[in-house]
Amino acid sequence: MEVAVLPDLETIGRIGASRIVQVLADNPAATIGLATGSSPLPVYENLVEQYRAGRVSFAAAQAYCLDEYVGLPNDHPESYSNVISRVFTSQVDFRPGAVHAPDGLAPDLVAAAAEYDAQIHAAGGADIQLLGIGVDGHIGFNEPGGSLSSRTHLGFLAEQTRRDNARFFGGDIDQVPTACLTQGLGTIMEAHALVLVATGENKAEAVRGMIEGPVSAYCPASILQFHNNVTVLLDEAAAAGLKMRHEYQATWDGFRRLEQENYV
Ligand code: GLP
Numbered sequence: 001m002e003v004a005v006l007p008d009l010e011t012i013g014r015i016g017a018s019r020i021v022q023v024l025a026d027n028p029a030a031t032i033g034l035a036t037g038s039s040p041l042p043v044y045e046n047l048v049e050q051y052r053a054g055r056v057s058f059a060a061a062q063a064y065c066l067d068e069y070v071g072l073p074n075d076h077p078e079s080y081s082n083v084i085s086r087v088f089t090s091q092v093d094f095r096p097g098a099v100h101a102p103d104g105l106a107p108d109l110v111a112a113a114a115e116y117d118a119q120i121h122a123a124g125g126a127d128i129q130l131l132g133i134g135v136d137g138h139i140g141f142n143e144p145g146g147s148l149s150s151r152t153h154l155g156f157l158a159e160q161t162r163r164d165n166a167r168f169f170g171g172d173i174d175q176v177p178t179a180c181l182t183q184g185l186g187t188i189m190e191a192h193a194l195v196l197v198a199t200g201e202n203k204a205e206a207v208r209g210m211i212e213g214p215v216s217a218y219c220p221a222s223i224l225q226f227h228n229n230v231t232v233l234l235d236e237a238a239a240a241g242l243k244m245r246h247e248y249q250a251t252w253d254g255f256r257r258l259e260q261e262n263y264v
Contacts, residue, residue, distance in 0.1 A: 001211060001230045002255070003248035005239040012197055012233045013042025016130065019195050019231060020047060021056045023128045028060040031120075033129030033188075034088065034099075035066050035140075036080045039197040040130050044088040051092040058094045064120050065101035066131070066140040066188070070154070070179035072104060078168050079104065102152065102181035109154045113181050117152035120183070125190030133198050136160045137206040137219035141182035148215070148223045150184030185223050193229040196221070201237040208241035211248075 006012050020043070023030045034040075050056045065084055072079040077086075081101045089099045100119065106112035120126070131139050136158055142150065143158040157165070162176040169175035188194070198207050209219035211232065216222055224230050239245055258264045 001224065001227075001232055002252060003211060003232045003234065003239075003242070003245075004252045005234050005236060005245060005249060007236075009042040009199065009235070010046075012199065012235065013044075013046040015231075016040070016043035016195050016197055016233055017046035017050060019193065020128055020130070021050060023193070024056055024058070024061060027127065028057065029062070030127040031062045031064065031123045031125070032058075033066060033126035033131075033183075033191055034063050034084050035130045035132050036083045036087075037132040039132035039199055041087060043130060043195075043197065048088065048091045056092075058089075058092045058098075061094065061098065062123065063089060063094060063099045064116075064123070064126060064183075065099070066129075067180055067182035068102040068104040069177040070104040070109060070181060071177050074105065102183075104177075104181055109179075109181060113152045113154055116181070117184070117187055120152070120187055121190070125187075125192060127191070128193045128195065129188060129191035131188070131194060131196040131221075133196060133203060133206050133210060133221050134158075134161055135164055135202050135206055137209050137221045139185070139196070139221045139224075140188060141180040142185050142188075142220045144218050144220060146217060146220060147185070148217055148220070149186040149189075152181065152183045152187050155180050155182050185220060189223065189227055193231075194224060194227060195231045195233065196224070197233045198238040199235040201240060203238040204241040207232075207234060207238050208243075212243055 068080045166173040210221035
């Protein structure tokens with residue numbers, strides 16, 4: 001993993017967005033994996049700015065969302081389809097029908113999950129996938145204890161996750177859905193490149209488990225240690241538990257120097 005501890009959200013947004021812009025520069029028809037939650041917001045803000053400045057276009061791209069709540073009506077402001085549209089996709093030039101999300105209202109949720117997984121697989125996996133991380137180490141909605149090679153599936157939110165997400169539902173945990181459709185860890189691992197953003201002290205333990213802990217279903221994000229192209233963008237608070245922080249920083253700085261000198 002490449003791990004960067006960055007001074008502020010603006011820098012996190014700029015570096016995260018630059019990875020996506022580079023993928024689109026190489027292939028304007030790239031498949032981009034999108035994540036909801038507050039962590040990726042600086043990346044979306046930067047991408048919208050770059051789009052407005054004419055530096056990037058999504059007109060030929062496809063996007064696949066990571067997950068969706070089960071049972072929220074189509075017009076619910078917190079359904080992940082609506083959130084991603086509001087914070088990002090409706091502000092840039094994706095073509096109608098180019099942004100895909102699991103159907104949390106499907107009459108057969110298991111079949112809908114399998115179909116969504118097949119679509120992503122047929123697209124060859126995401127060229128680049130953006131991720132956040134939950135306080136308990138989940139990515140997407142892959143909660144601790146699940147299979148490390150799962151595909152897109154019907155899942156259930158951990159109590160901790162429902163408590164954390166209650167802030168989007170007027171602080172009322174009872175309004176937070178209990179079930180979800182989520183890309184599985186195996187699906188996420190098929191993405192060619194992954195960019196994970198984590199900020200704030202409440203993420204420090206999960207971040208440490210992901211980067212330095214044993215690979216274990218206890219911290220689902222730790223599976224990313226087996227992926228060969230992961231960039232983790234952290235603020236100081238989220239990096240606070242890392243034991244080898246200086247080594248990561250030295251590697252990060254070394255690569256940036258070589259990039260500036262055009263060696264990589
Ligand atoms: C939700 C989402 C995850 C997200 C996590 C953290 O549970 N399903 O994809 O990473 O929350 O969200 P935040 O970035 O708001 O802390």
